[in-house]
Amino acid sequence: MKHPCIFILYFVFQNVAANAQFTAGSRGLFIKGGHPVNLYGLTLQPTPDLTIADNILAISNTPIPRNSTQGIKRVYSFASPVNFNGIIGLFYKDDEVNGNTKSSLQITYSSASGGPFTETTGSTSAPTVNYLSNSLSGNVKGITAISPTPLPVTLVRFNVKKEEKTVLLDWSTSTETNSHLFDIQSSTDGYIWKSKGSVLAKGESTKPVRYYFTDTAPFPGQNYYRLKMVDHDGTYAYSLARNVNFPVEDIISVYPNPVIDKAIITVKNWADVEVIQISDLHGRILYQTQNKIDADLKNGSSVSMGALPAGAYLINVKNKNGTSQSLKVIRQ
Numbered sequence: 048m049k050h051p052c053i054f055i056l057y058f059v060f061q062n063v064a065a066n067a068q069f070t071a072g073s074r075g076l077f078i079k080g081g082h083p084v085n086l087y088g089l090t091l092q093p094t095p096d097l098t099i100a101d102n103i104l105a106i107s108n109t110p111i112p113r114n115s116t117q118g119i120k121r122v123y124s125f126a127s128p129v130n131f132n133g134i135i136g137l138f139y140k141d142d143e144v145n146g147n148t149k150s151s152l153q154i155t156y157s158s159a160s161g162g163p164f165t166e167t168t169g170s171t172s173a174p175t176v177n178y179l180s181n182s183l184s185g186n187v188k189g190i191t192a193i194s195p196t197p198l199p200v201t202l203v204r205f206n207v208k209k210e211e212k213t214v215l216l217d218w219s220t221s222t223e224t225n226s227h228l229f230d231i232q233s234s235t236d237g238y239i240w241k242s243k244g245s246v247l248a249k250g251e252s253t254k255p256v257r258y259y260f261t262d263t264a265p266f267p268g269q270n271y272y273r274l275k276m277v278d279h280d281g282t283y284a285y286s287l288a289r290n291v292n293f294p295v296e297d298i299i300s301v302y303p304n305p306v307i308d309k310a311i312i313t314v315k316n317w318a319d320v321e322v323i324q325i326s327d328l329h330g331r332i333l334y335q336t337q338n339k340i341d342a343d344l345k346n347g348s349s350v351s352m353g354a355l356p357a358g359a360y361l362i363n364v365k366n367k368n369g370t371s372q373s374l375k376v377i378r379q
Contacts, residue, residue: 069086069087069103069104070102070103070104071099071100071101071102071103071104072100072101073100073101073329074100075098075099075100075101076098076099076100077096077097077098078091078093078096078097078098078099079096080093080094080095080096080097080133081093081094083134083136086104087104087106087123088106088121088137088138088139089104089123089135089136089137089190090134090135090136090137090138090180091131091133091134091135092133092134092135092136093131093132093133094132094133095132095133097129097131097133099129101127102125102126102127102129103125103126104123104124104125104126105123105124105126106121106122106123106124107121107122107124108120108121108122108143109122110122110145110191111155111164111189111191111193113164113166113193116146116147116193116194117145117146117193118145118147118155118164118191118192118193119139119143119144119145119147119152119191119192119193120142120143120144120145121137121139121140121143121191121192122189122190122191123137123189123190123191124188124189124190125187125188125189127188128158128159128186128187128188128238129186129187129188130185130186130187130236130237131183131184131185131186131187132183132184132185133182133183134180134181134182134183135154135156135180135181135182135183135187135190136154136178136179136180136181137154137178137179137180137190137191137192138176138177138178139177139178139192140177141177147192147193147194148194149172149174149177150172150174151172151194151195152170152172152179152192152193152194153166153167153168153170153179153181153192153193153194153195154167154170154179154180154181154183154190154192155167155190155191155192155193156183156187156188156189156190156191157187157188157189158185158186158187158188158237158238159186159188159238160188162188164189164191164193165273165285166193166195166284166285167181167183167287168195168202168286168287169181169287170192179192181287182287183287183288184237184271184287184288184289184290185234185236185237185238185271185288185290186236186237186238199223199224199225199226199227199248199276199277199278199279199282199283199284200220200222200223200224200226200248200276201220201221201222201223202218202219202220202274202276202286203219203220203221203255204217204218204219205217205218205274205286205287205289206218206289207270207272207289207290207291208291209291209293210261212265212293213261213262213263213265214261214262214265214270214272214291215259215260215261216231216259216260216261216262216272217257217258217259218257218258218274218286219255219256219257219258220248220249220252220255220256220258221255222252222253223248223249223250223251223252223256224251225250225251225278225279225280226248226249226250226251226276226277226278226279227247227248227250227277227278227279228245228246228247228248228277229245229246229248229258229260229274229275229276229277230242230245230274230275230277230283231243231244231245231246231260231262231272231274231275232272232273232274232275233262233265233266233270233271233272234270234271234272234273234288235266235268235269235270235271235370236269236271237271237288237290240273243260243262243272244260246258246259246260248276248277250279265291265293266293266368266370267293267294267370268292268293268294268370269290269291269292270290270291270292270293271288271289271290272288272289272290272291273285273286273287273288273289274286299312299313299314299315299362299364299372299374300312300313300374301313301362301374301376304374304376304377305376305377305378305379306352306376306377306378306379307353307378307379308351308352308353309349309350309351309352309353310349310350310352310362310376311349312349312350312362314364319366319367319368320364320365320366320367321365321366321367322335322336322364322365323335323336323362323363323364323365324336324361324362324363324365325350325352325360325361325362325363326360326361326363327358327359327360327361328358328359328360328361333355333360334350352376352378355378356378357378357379358377358378359375359376359377359378360375360376360377360378361373361374361375361376362374362376
């Protein structure tokens, strides 16, 4: 983020108390991609356009604990996680530093309510104006800052790359002290993480070490990856998340569209389907299969939409593996 933007946003921040609250209603707050917005000292600069709707951003002066230290006395918390891809930054006041070192502060965030805070690396700091920022990708629930705890490794690079139907993870360390292993974790939403496997660390090294891991079974759609870097004494830290996308094959078709009365639904593989929903564009569910796919919902069968008012609706198919696909249908 360039310094002119920092100073403009800094002036907006000056009179913000650490108990302020921002509410985004049903119409939402729209942020144009590439443009920074200041919300009571929290700066958001999304890469793609971002809309935050039906959400509340609160500010607390209760720091998060971390081993024998604490974070700064400024913690932002969304009522619901925000799926964010871009640059997040925050301003803080001198009396909020809480014993941390300004120049070494790192953006630290959580993805879920009550979930652990992940300490990032490589944050850009401007201690003269009490500001720092970093790139984030995935769900963001809480945001604060803390001086880093000593890590078992110094991670200097972490990349993910599609190779046909697999994903190659490639990372490097410059130093390692008492490091044990890297736990490779993946997620389809940046919220719930599962282990894909592990790679033993070098342990002790003062020279660059390179590591590889291949995910042979990525999910359709977005795949987020992060490294859990574990020391021999059990302490650990997370890397920033990286993501790749595998286009989702069409698993649903509806005919006719627009529909006057009955919509004929065809699904690629009914055995993979967990639930089918019909909702309006506000997310209100108007129809949902119960427990198992209804017997009358077979390929070539129809669902009556004749009782619905004219307008646009979404037919959403959720699969057992967590993936889903929605199709807009117009009721004439």
